Amino acid sequence: MKFFYTHCLLWLLLAGIYLGCSGEKSHVTVAKPSTPDSIDYSFKMGVNLNEQVDVADMQDIADSKTKWVRCFIEVIDLYKAGTINTDAKIAAYNSLKSKGYKTVLSLKFNFLKNGFPAKDGQDWNNYLSFISTLLAKVMPYTDVLIVGNEPFIEAAPATWNEPLNSFYKEATDKVHTYFEQNNIEKPIFLGAFDNMYQTTQQTNAGYLNLLAFAKATSYLAGIDLHIHHNSEAEMTSALNFAASKIRADQKMLVTEFSLMKYWRSYNDSAIAPAFIKAAEASASDSIELPPSSVTKNYQYIDYALKNPRPAQEWYAFWANSPYLAAKSSYLCTAYQSFLATGNVYLSFYALRQSYPDNTDFTVSTDPWVLNGLFLNRSVQQVNGRNQKSYSFLDQFQKIAENENPCQ
Structure with missing residues (x-):
């Protein structure tokens, strides 16, 4: 009898489902993201370096007074080059922690440049397998990981539903598996979802399916947004729409935002x-x-x-x-928008001018x-x-x- 009760309790813990030992099912509970309770999810703003960490001025970062820095890595390019151990950008990124910064890293897969490989083909599987190799290199120096940079901008529209959804779902699972195998308890986000104030994006099957995956995936801490816009109303629309597509216990990142489209007009x-x-x-x-x-x-x-x-x-x-x-008070306006949304964790603004x-x-x-x-x-x-x-x-x-x- 003791064995029976011990076995029953173990099964309950593994399944996460409350059952009477009679076998009757009660209610199902959704697991929380696999991140420590000690994470401070209060709003903060950092600097965005994109892929330019190796050329950024460290004194400029220090003068900004932030402790948060965001970068991205071109995963496919790095895989093809075979230079993960000598890459200057990775070395510069990994050095940020020793300088006292908190770091956010986006994994960029540029399928617009490289094309999607055949699903479950050799290149497809090699790209996914390389994620573990890359994580081994950067995760000791990373506080928050984002699967994706701009998935929909970095892929042809005809691929937005499939194979894009399948790839990013598998990539996200690869990251989660690596975290579990290596006892890493850090937030994983998915994105970035761009132009979410536009009706075409809000009704697109590819966007909606990936958002639904993010909401349904218990280990995801939330989603990332990029909001380059014309008006304050567009910023508010993007934030509100994205917030309506995630769970109450999830957060949002805004790793890029600006008035670029307003300036361009x-x-x-x-x-x-x-x-x-x-x-x-x-x-x-x-x-x-x-x-x-x-x-x-x-x-x-x-x-x-x-x-x-x-x-x-x-x-x-x-x-x-x-x-x-x-628009000279733009960062004040953006700050108010992020706080009003209530669940924006981190936002990042451009540190420097990048122009050839x-x-x-x-x-x-x-x-x-x-x-x-x-x-x-x-x-x-x-x-x-x-x-x-x-x-x-x-x-x-x-x-x-x-x-x-x-x-």
Whole structure:
């Protein structure tokens, strides 16, 4: 009889289902994510480096005052190169922990570039198997892991439901299995889900099926979002829609967000007369008139990228361009949106300007360079240091120190 009761209790613990020993079934309980109860899920904001950790200025990161850094790794490229033990980006990423930072890593699978292999074929299985090799290299230095970077942007639309869903489900299971086998208790997220304010995404079978998988998978701590948008309403819509698709005990990350699409809508607008007037009135050479051929916003940005400007001139361009000045409190606005949602755990904002040398910035170029906290491309250094953004860094530093950036 003692054996019978002991066996019954063991079965109950393994199944997670309450049963009477008579064999009658009561209710089913959903297991919580396999993360320690000690994790502090209060909202925090960090810096996003994407794949640029090996070229980022460590002093800029320190000056941001955050303790959180997010990066991604190009998994397929790394697998094909066979350089996991010598890769400069992995080495730089792994060094962040020794510098005192908390780290978030996204596993990027660029199927738009590489194409999806045959499901369950050799390449398919090799990509999935490589995940364990990669995790062995980075998990000692990682606090939060995200399966995916931008799955739907990094795959052709015809693949969004299948094989995309099957691959990311298997990849997520591979990560979870590795964590269990190695006694790792760290949060696993899935994503990032992009453009979630758009009806086309909110009704797409591929998106909805992957969101449903995230909600139904007990070990997932939540989902990741990328929100590059035009308006505050789009930010709110994306957050609210995503929140409606996860469990009450799950969280959301926003590892990328910006007003890039808003900035882009003004690329072709004329440079504001107020900026020209400010340059004409300048008593020094700190604010110079742009060349006469530079008459549009995108042309001035191109001019600055090719001929870095004094910080005072760049600030004058922002202060006197109504479309830029109107959004000078953007990080305050975003901060309020994230807090209002109630379940955003971490958000990440661009640290630096990433733009290739000797490349034209055209009317159709996405103006990511207007986002950065530090101006390493469009503005001249002072005493060997990158200069801060017009207003965003000041707000960011307050958020990083748990202060209200809106005051």
